[in-house]
Amino acid sequence: MSPLETAFDPERFRREGHAVVDLLAGLLADAQARRGPVLPPVDPAGELAHWRRKMAEPPGALVDFLREFAARSIQLHHPRYVGHQVCAPAPEAALAGLASELLNNAMGVYEMGPAANALERWVVEATAGLLGWPAGAGFLTSGGTLANLTALLAARNRRLGPDALERGTAPDWAVIASEESHYCTARAVQVMGGGRGGLVTVPTDARFKLRPELLPAALAEAHRRGRRPFAVVASACSTSTGSYDDIGAIADFCGRHGLWLHVDGAHGAAAAFCPELRGRLAGIERADSAVVDFHKLLLNPALATAVLFRQPGDAWAAFNQEAQYLFGPSAEEPWWDSGRRTFECTKLSLSLRIAALWRGGNSELFAEHVRRAHRLARDFAALIRERPGFEVAVEPESNIVCFRRTLPGAGPAAVDALNARARARILADGSHYLVETTIGGRRWLRTALMNPLTTLADLAALLDAVERESAA
Numbered sequence: 001m002s003p004l005e006t007a008f009d010p011e012r013f014r015r016e017g018h019a020v021v022d023l024l025a026g027l028l029a030d031a032q033a034r035r036g037p038v039l040p041p042v043d044p045a046g047e048l049a050h051w052r053r054k055m056a057e058p059p060g061a062l063v064d065f066l067r068e069f070a071a072r073s074i075q076l077h078h079p080r081y082v083g084h085q086v087c088a089p090a091p092e093a094a095l096a097g098l099a100s101e102l103l104n105n106a107m108g109v110y111e112m113g114p115a116a117n118a119l120e121r122w123v124v125e126a127t128a129g130l131l132g133w134p135a136g137a138g139f140l141t142s143g144g145t146l147a148n149l150t151a152l153l154a155a156r157n158r159r160l161g162p163d164a165l166e167r168g169t170a171p172d173w174a175v176i177a178s179e180e181s182h183y184c185t186a187r188a189v190q191v192m193g194g195g196r197g198g199l200v201t202v203p204t205d206a207r208f209k210l211r212p213e214l215l216p217a218a219l220a221e222a223h224r225r226g227r228r229p230f231a232v233v234a235s236a237c238s239t240s241t242g243s244y245d246d247i248g249a250i251a252d253f254c255g256r257h258g259l260w261l262h263v264d265g266a267h268g269a270a271a272a273f274c275p276e277l278r279g280r281l282a283g284i285e286r287a288d289s290a291v292v293d294f295h296k297l298l299l300n301p302a303l304a305t306a307v308l309f310r311q312p313g314d315a316w317a318a319f320n321q322e323a324q325y326l327f328g329p330s331a332e333e334p335w336w337d338s339g340r341r342t343f344e345c346t347k348l349s350l351s352l353r354i355a356a357l358w359r360g361g362n363s364e365l366f367a368e369h370v371r372r373a374h375r376l377a378r379d380f381a382a383l384i385r386e387r388p389g390f391e392v393a394v395e396p397e398s399n400i401v402c403f404r405r406t407l408p409g410a411g412p413a414a415v416d417a418l419n420a421r422a423r424a425r426i427l428a429d430g431s432h433y434l435v436e437t438t439i440g441g442r443r444w445l446r447t448a449l450m451n452p453l454t455t456l457a458d459l460a461a462l463l464d465a466v467e468r469e470s471a472a
Contacts, residue, residue, distance in 0.1 A: 019063040027070055028091065031077040032453055037430025038078045040071065047072065074433060079454040082447040082462065083433040085239070085267055085400075090299040090365075096356035097301050106346040108339025116349035117336045123351050123358070127292060128308050130272040130363075132285030137312035139338050140350040143303040144266030145184040146343060147291040150307050152188050152231060154289065154317035155260035159230035165317075169193065174227035176200045176218045178210035178245060180238040182264060197225050207394050208241045208439070210234065212249035219257065231260040236281055236290075237268030240437045240446070241393060242377075242400030244268060248283030255286075263290040266305065268398050270297035273366040277374060280397060288314065294354050297373060297399065297450070298366050304350040316341055373399035373449050380449070380459045387463055393439050399449040402439060405470045416443040418470040425469035432462050 006012060030036055042050075054068070075081060077088040100116075107113025107120070120140050128136025141147050152175060157165045160173060171194050177185045179201040189198040200222045202210050215232070222229045232254050234245040247263060254261040263269065263284055269292040271277040272284075284290060290308050294300040309315045319341055339345040357365055377396040384390045384403045393402035404419045419436070420443060426432050437446040445466065447459075 016062050019061070020066060023063050023067055023070070027075075028077055031075050032079070034079060036075070036078075038081050038433040039074045039427060039430050041428055041430055042072060077451065079451050079458050080432040080462065081451055082449055082454065082459070083435045085296050085448045085450065086302060087296055087299055088451045089301040090357055093300050093353040093357050096353045100349040100352045103349070105349050107349055108337070108342070108345040108347050110334075110336040113349055116351055117338055119351035119355045120338060121335055123354050124306060124308065126358070127272075127306050131269070131281070131290060131308065133308065133310045135312055136308055136310055137315040137335070138306055138308040139315065139341055141305055141307055141342050142344065142348070142350075144182070144264070144291055144293050144305050145187065147266070147305040147307045148182070148184050148262070148264055149188040149191060150318050150342065151262050151289040151291060153192065154309065154314055155231040155262055156192065157317045158314060159258075159260050160228070171195050171198060172227055174198050174200050174222040174225065174229045175231050175233060176202060176215065176222065176229055176259075177233035178202050178204055178235050178238070180204050180208050180210070180240060180243070181233055181235050182239050182266070185233050185264065198227065200225075200227070200229070208238055208243045210245045210250065212246055212253060215250070215253045229259060231262055234261065234263045234287070236263050236265040236284065237398045237400070239267065240439060241402055242268065242396055242398035243394060244280045244397050246283070247281065247287065251283045251286040260289070261287040263287045265290050266293040267296050270366070270370050271398075273298070273363050274370040275367070277370060297370050298354075299357060299369055300353050304354060369452050372452060376449050376454065376456065376459075377401050379456050380447070383456065383460060384463065389467065390463065393444050400446065401449070402437060402444040402446045404444045405466050412442055419443050419445055422466045422470035426465050431465055434462065
């Protein structure tokens with residue numbers, strides 16, 4: 001067979017597929033048995049040099065190529081991965097992703113993804129219902145950064161009028177958000193043409209939550225800059241500490257001043273899937289828009305984010321251009337042509353991976369994971385407080401726990417240095433993976449408990465490692 005015929009041979013695909021699944025199943029087993037490092041100790045220059053050599057070699061079996069790639073990659077399924085807010089995907093969702101990629105339905109146009117568009121509609125309706133929006137609408141897109149930008153574009157166009165979409169705007173508007181809001185909020189404001197002055201930040205309290213009583217001062221500051229505020233962004237939860245803003249109090253302020261309320265729930269809005277944790281989101285039912293990442297606490301491979309609107313018509317406010325070669329006339333808003341409402345036209349079938357875990361309308365798998373991650377965070381914080389020489393930044397409200405090692409008589413700079421040293425040494429030996437953050441100008445170690453197989457014993461071992469590696 002020619003190379004092209006070989007590439008598309010069904011029997012070759014079957015053989016290689018079995019070998020690859022066997023490889024991945026073995027990797028899952030190794031991770032669950034805590035065999036091997038979480039992160040292999042490689043440097044960027046050395047890694048690039050390795051793959052330059054590898055790509056110059058004659059091709060071998062695909063499974064061997066993937067085995068080497070996996071061995072040189074971070075292992076999110078290892079229970080001692082407690083780093084960034086990226087989940088260990090459920091294998092079933094990954095298999096659905098394989099089917100989605102082979103089918104390659106570019107679902108921006110209905111005919112190019114009929115099943116994917118219908119499933120996306122179901123996922124959006126079900127998720128909006130959990131937020132308290134039974135008539136809510138929206139769509140799926142590629143990550144929280146793009147989702148938050150899209151929601152704020154819709155907010156600007158709704159609050160500042162149709163000319164904002166048709167003719168553009170002068171940089172005379174503003175968005176209000178917490179000083180702890182995710183950096184993508186500032187990025188969205190800059191991309192939209194607002195510049196640095198287009199974001200007015202509100203100080204936070206001791207738990208790193210936006211202080212609602214300071215919102216009037218933020219509004220006054222926006223006016224002092226010659227800006228017209230149109231939206232407030234609430235964090236649910238903040239990235240650094242996992243703290244939830246008081247959405248109800250912020251909604252009260254927005255209602256009094258005619259401002260759009262957007263909730264960045266990329267990480268923490270997953271609490272809506274767990275009945276006993278929904279109180280974290282009290283007030284979200286009054287928001288105008290929200291985003292929810294399925295690739296964080298909802299066990300899906302990256303990227304898959306829902307952009308949701310309480311009023312169905314608002315789902316069209318960000319874009320809605322005409323493209324006659326793609327979209328025909330319709331008597332109703334054609335939800336089935338998702339490319340009308342998103343940046344993406346050639347869009348992955350994101351809904352298939354989500355729906356593969358949500359079949360039967362039962363979200364208990366999601367609820368169990370969210371519940372367990374939050375409980376483990378509380379237990380970890382208690383474990384830290386019991387150990388001499390450690391402190392917790394704030395009592396966790398989500399699955400994020402920030403802590404650090406301290407020493408009697410050590411000044412702030414010395415404490416920062418010893419925690420940085422501990423993390424660097426732990427990453428070098430590959431035994432755990434955690435990150436760091438800056439809170440109140442000081443360095444803290446930060447864990448996001450994303451893996452459903454992480455135990456309190458794994459976290460006790462992490463504290464042992466920090467204690468050992470922070471020694472001079």
